[in-house]
Amino acid sequence: MAGVTMSEFDYTDVQGLVRFGYKKMTKASYALLRVKDAALARAWLRSAPVTSAVEVKPSPTTALQVALTAPGLEALAVAASVIAEFSHEFRGGMTEESRSRQLGDVEANAPEHWSWGGPARVPHLVVMFFGEPGPFETFVQTSKGPSWNDAFDTLACLDASDFGGVEAFGFADGISQPEIDWNQRLTVPRTQLDYSNIVALGEFLLGYRSEYGKYTDRPLLDDSAASADLPAAEDAPGKKDLGRNGTYLVFRQLQQDVRMFWQFALQQSGGDIPQAEKLASAMVGRMRSGDPLEPIQEQEIPGIHTTPGQKEQNRFTFDQDPAGSRCPFGAHVRRANPRNTDFPDRPRNVLTKLITMLGFGPKGLHDDLISSVRFHRIVRRGREYGTKLDLEQALAPAPARNLNPESGLHFICLNANILRQFEFLQNAWLNSTKFSGLTGESDPLLGNRVALPGCPVTSDFTMQNSGGLRRWVSGLPQFIKVRGGAYFFMPGIKALRYFGQTGSSTP
């Protein structure tokens, strides 16, 4: 289906974060800005030292990335007709009322309580600085340049912390990532029968074919002096593609109550620490080390542990655990990536496929309830923030003076279709009280535990038990609170320069 391109992908126009996590750059800071002076802001964007996704040796020690919100594009005086061609979700913003409901951003999570991103505190852009400790501070200062404070108002400056590869609760994080098919070597299958971790480039960059073999809507401009430097649109001859090489960046600040999480696990386990760890691992779906609860499988999974850098801890599916007895259905990693395919069983021929399609396939209650995962993958680029609390500290009774240092995750994910990727994951899988035929639950880590009409309880967590009654815990408190968030567009570098140029001129 997709054109087979044998040439190497040209990374020069792509911002580096799409390709790299910059893990060696242990310092990071996210400047959430509002445009104070549009002309100065544009001038800064034109010359900002944005890092591309080109691999350089030796690896760089600093990196800078830029992404903009829809109000940000307006503030830069990008033409309304251009903004109107971005996706509905991006334009509507993360805090549009219905969207808040769908994302679970209600009650304690509601945008009105956010420290940024809520009413009147929506950033125009985020500038992300990454660096090794040595050069970091200088890099930030020089990148900002002399006009920074005149160009922008700083809404918030969020510093990331380095917890050494674990998230705030103490679990190894960032293990499961899709492998982007940069060179578009794989043709997108009409039907995928084996789980693959290789995902079409168009799922993460606009202007390329998605898993459906189609191009996501994005602004396509007429050729003009202003748009001359933009890449050409693959699917619309003669048009310039403002979206190409860009991606949508979802940013959410998630505050994690580490002590509450571990104290809850401990209390449910009658004070037995190994049992508490077992319960916590069941909720996460991995051990603290990152080892999955499912055995590492012999059979290779495309895009997992096939090249150095891909983790073996990721080589598993839930195929051999259909009852959820090893990894509970509701475990965070199983909700977030069910590792399934387009068909529940592997139909061997057209006839069995047809039988399944017509509804005469597997009969089990839990069979075929989950959408095919390949249309719902995200690249995660988040980082921890705050002060790390060790497991021992978290399990110990809270000190008399309530020293509960804030920590959490600056969640960042990249996707070409916010609705089908991030929002779907958040709404249909993580938040859903009915995920995979469950009831009365929500994501054990992220759930807001808010009742719905007819569903008074969403705070249970079940551990299925093959051949016996399930075990469950009730009354999970809300461990994670949303403290801020916004939808950004992280453009290709040429598109970023275009935003820096356009001004009020029409495209």
Place this chain on the structure above:
Amino acid sequence: MTPQSSFMVLAPIVPSREKELRALLASMNEGPGRVNATNALIPFAKFENLHFARLIILDDKTTGDVRVYGLHPKPYPLYLAFLGDMDGDENSFLEDLVKVAANGLRKIFSCCEKFGADTDILNWMKERRKPSIANYVNTRGRTVRRIREEATLYEVVESYIQKNSSLWNLAPREVHAKLKQFVDAEKASGRLTLSPARPTPFGWWIRNLLHLLGVPLLVLVLSPLLIVIAPFYIVRLRMLEKTDPEVCPTVDQGYGEELSGGEDHYVSNQFSAMGRVKPGLLRLLTAIGVLGAVDYAARHIVRPGRLGRIRTIHFARWVFLDGTKRMIFCSNYDGSVETYRDDFINKTGFGINATFGGAVGFPRTNWIVLDGCQDEPKYVEYHRRHTMPTQVWYKAYPGLTAVDLERNERIRKGLEISSLNNQEASEWLALL
């Protein structure tokens, strides 16, 4: 077995009363998308056999799309549709409706054409009935009463398990036996009711049998004709499929947000969509044939709880409007509109293409069932643009999904069996 049936009353709105009607409908809600089930106009909760109901102003924003065929859009009247799905037959339900909600219905219908102060509501509604061309019921015979009784059974069993941790150490067979013993005792004491199914109405049974046999017979009789026509049909169809214009512009941002405002308040949602059948006899006959087949399959062939691979639809129907010019589709489904659309594309794309591919502007199909909605970016906009806000939507069991209902039924059935082997008992226990 008590079969389910449906009703739909359709009436043009008096233009000058539209605003008043909208206000009346809004007064039946607690907020956008959240019905007040005991509202003063139509207290839905009082009808113990009513599964779903909705009141919707059929405001199709896409009527101008026929211009791509060089046709002038007709100024269709704005209709009010009142529809629902219930246990038992349509006439008795409409009678009950008038008994319980005459005043409210009168207020609402007085905003419609040809409804006066002395109009007989029942007759007026019956004259405006709009039958569906295809209808889907998730599980025939599953009554509201049974749904509620089985939901209570589930809760009672769950709380018993929670209180009796000793069960956890027993073998599956023994757990089943203990639970059965407990439930039987609860039933005997009258604390728990699990009503037996009522006998199937004889008239319905006969009609169903005639339908089961009659439709294939009709197809058989017509088959020589169909075979003769087939080559011409195929050639013409392929030509149309290659040339029919697509109309999939991006949906207006404000309109999309208005639709979202009425969605995702519950674990289930309503879907109401409208469009025009493509001009020409071939497209019309195709639509009739496909929907006839869907209706027949839904009635006699599909496995309960599964419309193809989709397990989230409770009730759905396709209705022709303005003769056969326009069509509406209404469904009640679990999950969000995005999961629903995902199911459409990835699980039953062939069915979606067949049933909607004949609508003006639908993404290009091939051989009736291929491509079409698989053009996801176009389909998403098409789908959203043809969706209409539903003013009032009622669901009798707001917290339960179709899968919940299936689970509860499996639990009950397991408890009706006196003894299970260990394998069966394990599978049954996994439901709890």
